[in-house]
Amino acid sequence: xxxxxxxxxxxxxxxxxxxxxxxxxxxxxxxxxxxxxxxxxxxxxxxxxxxxxxxxxxxxxxxxxxxxxxxxxxxxxxxxxxxxxxxxxxxxxxxxxxxxxxxxxxxxxxxxxxxxxxxxxxxxxxxxxxxxxxxxxxxxxxxxxxxxxxxxxxxxxxxxxxxxxxxxxxxxxxxxxxxxxxxxxxxxxxxxxxxxxxxxxxxxxxxxxxxxxxxxxxxxxxxxxxxxxxxxxxxxxxxxxxxxxxxxxxxxxxxxxxxxxxxxxxxxxxxxxxxxxxxxxxxxxxxxxxxxxxxxxxxxxxxxxxxxxxxxxxxxxxxxxxxxxxxxxxxxxxxxxxxxxxxxxxxxxxxxxxxxxxxxxxxxxxxxxxxxxxxxxxxxxxxxxxxxxxxxxxxxxxxxxxxxxxxxxxxxxxxxxxxxxxxxxxxxxxxxxxxxxxxxxxxxxx
Numbered sequence: 001x002x003x004x005x006x007x008x009x010x011x012x013x014x015x016x017x018x019x020x021x022x023x024x025x026x027x028x029x030x031x032x033x034x035x036x037x038x039x040x041x042x043x044x045x046x047x048x049x050x051x052x053x054x055x056x057x058x059x060x061x062x063x064x065x066x067x068x069x070x071x072x073x074x075x076x077x078x079x080x081x082x083x084x085x086x087x088x089x090x091x092x093x094x095x096x097x098x099x100x101x102x103x104x105x106x107x108x109x110x111x112x113x114x115x116x117x118x119x120x121x122x123x124x125x126x127x128x129x130x131x132x133x134x135x136x137x138x139x140x141x142x143x144x145x146x147x148x149x150x151x152x153x154x155x156x157x158x159x160x161x162x163x164x165x166x167x168x169x170x171x172x173x174x175x176x177x178x179x180x181x182x183x184x185x186x187x188x189x190x191x192x193x194x195x196x197x198x199x200x201x202x203x204x205x206x207x208x209x210x211x212x213x214x215x216x217x218x219x220x221x222x223x224x225x226x227x228x229x230x231x232x233x234x235x236x237x238x239x240x241x242x243x244x245x246x247x248x249x250x251x252x253x254x255x256x257x258x259x260x261x262x263x264x265x266x267x268x269x270x271x272x273x274x275x276x277x278x279x280x281x282x283x284x285x286x287x288x289x290x291x292x293x294x295x296x297x298x299x300x301x302x303x304x305x306x307x308x309x310x311x312x313x314x315x316x317x318x319x320x321x322x323x324x325x326x327x328x329x330x331x332x333x334x335x336x337x338x339x340x341x342x343x344x345x346x347x348x349x350x351x352x353x354x355x356x357x358x359x360x361x362x363x364x365x366x367x368x369x370x371x372x373x374x375x376x377x378x379x380x381x382x383x384x385x386x387x388x389x390x391x392x393x394x395x396x397x398x399x400x401x402x403x404x405x406x407x408x409x410x411x412x413x414x415x416x417x418x419x420x421x422x423x424x425x426x427x428x429x430x431x432x433x434x435x436x437x438x439x440x441x442x443x444x445x446x
Contacts, residue, residue: 049343050150050414051293052142052378054301055286055328056122056164057350058172058278059308062364063372064356064393065317067093068111073392077356080314088383096321099329100374105383106332106341108375108444112387112396115403116352116368120308121171122164125349126301127179128407128434136426141176142407143299144185145433148423149416154296156249161292162187163285164303168277175301180425187301190254191272253295256284263287263334268326278306281320283327290334293344307350311361324348332376345378345413347406356394370396373406378413380444404438412440 062079064070069083069092083092086104093101093109100107117130124130126141140148143160152159162175178185252258270282281304289300305323309316328348335341353371354364370389376382387399408418411433418440422430 048415049153049293049296049340050146051153051297051340051344052146052299052410052414053286053289053293053331053344053346054126054142054176054299055289055346055348056125056172056279056301056303057305057307057324057348058122058167058169058303059120059306060350060352060354060366060371061307062309062313062317062354063111063370063389064354065094065313065364066097066321067109067372067374068389068393069094070356070389070391070393073356076358077392079358081317091385094321096317097325099325103329103333106336106376108380108382109385110373110375110387110401110406111385111389112398112400113349113353113371113373113403113406114369114396114400116371118352118366118368119171120169120366121351122174122176122303123171124351124403126174126176128404135180135431137180137182138177140179140181140185140423141187141301142410143176143187143301144178144181145411145416145423146298146414147178147185148181149421150298150414152296153298154249157253157296158188158250159298160185160187161297161299162189162301163191163288164189164279164301165191165272165274167274167279167303172278172303175303176299180431181423249295253291253297254288256288256291259287259291263330266326266330266333268323268330270323275306278308279303281305281323283323283330286327286331287334290331293340294338309354309363310359310365311363313354313358313363315362328374328376335377341377342379345380345410346376347373347410348375349373349406353393356392367394369394370400373401375406375409375444378410380409380413381446382444384443386441386443401441402438404434405441408434408438409440409444412445 065079065081069081070078071083081094081096084095084098084101085092086101088104091104091109117124119131127139128142129139143162147159150159160176164173164175167173175187175189256264264284264287267287268283270280270284272280272282274280285302285304289302292300305320307320332346335344335346350371352366352368355367359365387401388397389395390397411418411421416433418433422432425431
């Protein structure tokens with residue numbers, strides 16, 4: 001593995017160290033080296049700028065308090081928030097999402113997501129599937145599939161990046177696994193843990209941008225490696241792995257100091273420190289995701305905040321909803337302004353919804369029977385609500401949407417035909433990306 005230690009005072013959000021190190025090599029899974037990853041991806045075709053940003057809300061967001069308010073329900077179900085009108089006539093959402101309401105023509109709300117397995121984990125949001133009838137090696141995540149089918153979007157840039165850091169509840173921190181596709185399609189994790197095997201001492205993020213200093217350091221390292229007799233084994237792909245660093249393209253994308261302060265302010269503050277056992281409350285992760293897809297990453301997964309509110313649901317909503325409103329609308333606005341809205345899809349969701357009934361602790365409990373999601377960009381037809389729930393928000397009333405149907409839609413937007421595209425499992429058996437009955441959503445893709 002190759003790591004770059006960070007000793008500069010640069011910070012991420014509210015003063016927490018943004019980058020302790022930049023790691024290239026084992027990727028935290030399977031011990032695969034970066035040269036092997038690049039070698040596996042080199043044979044894959046390019047697909048322009050097609051990419052997906054997956055924002056996972058760990059714990060299960062309260063759908064009836066966000067984008068599906070039930071004002072006709074009894075008080076013990078209705079909650080404390082009021083709906084507000086949006087830019088699209090007839091669509092109303094929670095008053096704590098004013099920025100999203102002002103640009104509702106750029107979003108689609110799914111109010112009837114069904115098929116949750118009830119697992120308190122990111123897995124189904126990342127694969128579209130549950131843990132039943134799982135093949136050997138497990139189902140690959142959407143990032144691994146994008147890596148396999150589309151390959152690298154730019155030289156020296158990983159196809160798949162997972163921004164979720166380690167969390168107290170491990171299954172929420174899953175950035176998306178490679179499954180039966182193998183470690184070559186695992187995510188690059190800039191916030192991952194683990195000890196490094198090889199460290200370039202004194203290389204900070206600031207010096208990473210200084211190519212002359214970096215190349216001098218590599219020259220010194222090469223001499224050390226050559227003295228051990230290992231240098232002769234370096235092939236073109238190992239040298240390309242070095243190119244990931246010397247080109248500094250990935251490092252540029254990960255360095256938020258390159259952004260204008262006004263742009264960063266639009267995304268909102270917050271700390272990369274995780275909330276309890278959940279994810280970090282830092283909307284600047286959305287900014288980093290945008291920078292990564294601009295650099296050529298095919299899929300970026302983000303774990304945002306903690307949503308398992310069995311108590312004080314409304315107090316926590318007042319804190320977290322505005323953070324999501326800021327970060328999500330800034331991301332979508334920037335994708336439109338840069339012209340990437342036709343190529344980059346954004347999806348926001350959690351593993352399940354919350355109970356209609358408010359419990360004795362003013363919280364809502366787990367509810368796998370229906371949940372919500374928001375989609376943006378991807379060249380889709382937005383400005384609509386798809387599906388509905390009953391008067392209490394507990395059951396789908398119309399147009400149920402399965403997790404795999406959302407995946408079929410995201411793949412379609414990424415230029416992948418789910419009717420024909422297959423990937424081979426460990427037994428060499430071709431597997432479709434979604435089950436045969438699931439098609440891209442006609443409301444979104446025509």
